[in-house]
Amino acid sequence: MNKISMYVCLFMFFTVTSAQTSHDGRKVYIVYMGALPSINDYVTIEDHHFSLVRSVTGKSYTPSLIVTNYGRSFDGFAAWLTEEESKKLSDMPDVFSVFPDGMLHLDVINNGGIHSGLRTRHL
Structure with missing residues (x-):
């Protein structure tokens, strides 16, 4: 392995490990609060999220x-x-649901060795 590859690998390792430890014991949760309020001011909405x-x-x-x-x-x-x-947030009156962010996996159907993906219905 040449020196550049080794430095790149070390850099990536330390970047990943530092990112994982910066939010120790936390996971990303999606907080859904419903439709946009009638006052659609992005800064005000963002401030409300920060306060929650x-x-x-x-x-x-x-x-x-x-x-x-x-x-x-x-x-x-x-x-x-x-x-x-996340449980405290889900009990708040403004919050509809709180759920962990996760990778969703699609079911793949195997048709004779051909992966066709999702089944679709034609009308």
């Missing part, structure tokens, strides 16, 4: 806990939370 996360995380709050805000199509956000914090 701040209220459940307390002293451990940092702005980097919020991964992204969904304030253009529907009201919601993704944030690094503990299981306890």
